[in-house]
Amino acid sequence: MGGFLKKLLLITLVFLPLNIYAANAIHHGPIGVMGDHFHKKGEWMVSLRLANMEMKKNILNGNSISADNILKQPNPFSKMPMMMKNSESMKMPMNLSVIPKKMTMRMIMLGAMYAPSDKITLMGMAMFNDKEMTLDTHQGMMARNYLGSFETSSSDLSKISLSALFNLHKGESSRWHFIFGLEKSVGDNFEKGLVLSPMNMKATITLPYGMQSSDKALRLITGVTNVRSIGNYILGNQLLVKKVINEKDWNYGDEFEYNLWFQGSFNEKSSYSFRINYKDQDSIDGSDMTIMAPVQTANPLNYGGEVINFGIGVNAIFDIFGGRHKDRFAFEITKPIDQNKNGLQMKDDITIHIGFQKSL
Numbered sequence: 001m002g003g004f005l006k007k008l009l010l011i012t013l014v015f016l017p018l019n020i021y022a023a024n025a026i027h028h029g030p031i032g033v034m035g036d037h038f039h040k041k042g043e044w045m046v047s048l049r050l051a052n053m054e055m056k057k058n059i060l061n062g063n064s065i066s067a068d069n070i071l072k073q074p075n076p077f078s079k080m081p082m083m084m085k086n087s088e089s090m091k092m093p094m095n096l097s098v099i100p101k102k103m104t105m106r107m108i109m110l111g112a113m114y115a116p117s118d119k120i121t122l123m124g125m126a127m128f129n130d131k132e133m134t135l136d137t138h139q140g141m142m143a144r145n146y147l148g149s150f151e152t153s154s155s156d157l158s159k160i161s162l163s164a165l166f167n168l169h170k171g172e173s174s175r176w177h178f179i180f181g182l183e184k185s186v187g188d189n190f191e192k193g194l195v196l197s198p199m200n201m202k203a204t205i206t207l208p209y210g211m212q213s214s215d216k217a218l219r220l221i222t223g224v225t226n227v228r229s230i231g232n233y234i235l236g237n238q239l240l241v242k243k244v245i246n247e248k249d250w251n252y253g254d255e256f257e258y259n260l261w262f263q264g265s266f267n268e269k270s271s272y273s274f275r276i277n278y279k280d281q282d283s284i285d286g287s288d289m290t291i292m293a294p295v296q297t298a299n300p301l302n303y304g305g306e307v308i309n310f311g312i313g314v315n316a317i318f319d320i321f322g323g324r325h326k327d328r329f330a331f332e333i334t335k336p337i338d339q340n341k342n343g344l345q346m347k348d349d350i351t352i353h354i355g356f357q358k359s360l
């Protein structure tokens, strides 16, 4: 190495510790956190994130509930005629008769970040959704015998968002930034599926709210992130609020989210993270008159609530695709430690996040 290069390296090390830091794995937060970092003027970043979320079993107001007890819950649509494709209208069962067993949600998120200045980083994202649910149907009355299982699914481009991160303060050991953005739900909100009815017949109905790819609403995203380094460790905080500002007939409720994460380095190229995630969401506003079925998910009140997740993750840097910046890969697994969801809902289980990020 030439003398000039050595001097340059030394100057960089002494005067720009944050610049050197930028190449380390620990510089980005856990992959499940959005908008955790900003970029330097003129820098681009593209990202691809995948998430797989599982739900199993059911809870009523936060407590476990058996299938037998779900069949004893009143069906809010019992007074309405049941919509059947090829038969005359008939009365709905008095009690819930279809029980969700398992749900899998897969998300693909494509993102881009660009910093027109050191003060502002723009962030755009498109999210694709794929949902699958397995349900058990029981007789609507009498012995309530099990009739069979069926599966419904939907997949679509779900939402797009555009946000700006405002760099409020960037010091030696602490940085603050505001997040301000808009998120538009763009997918289908009237997807239909073939179901097994409590009369033991196949019918095509509008899928319940949770199985729709979108609610067509426009949301305002506001948030604040603080990341501080304590010795060789990182402590991050983020508060995020998503509020519906324009809606169609119905929409998923407003969201309040708080993330607290702790990171340490194995070395410059790899880091680990622990995260606590708290999310509180309101139940669904409004309703779709064609969503009527003797199943919990057809009731707008059985949505939202509080969930606390604990996550463990790793960030790693490789040099595979070349270029001025290295390739970042990240993995995080989160599991609920407490969930107090509104009404009768499926219970969240493990979510896996995988991400790839590349600065240009």
Ligand SMILES: [Cu+2]
Pocket: 037, 038, 039, 045, 113
């Ligand atoms: Cu970025």
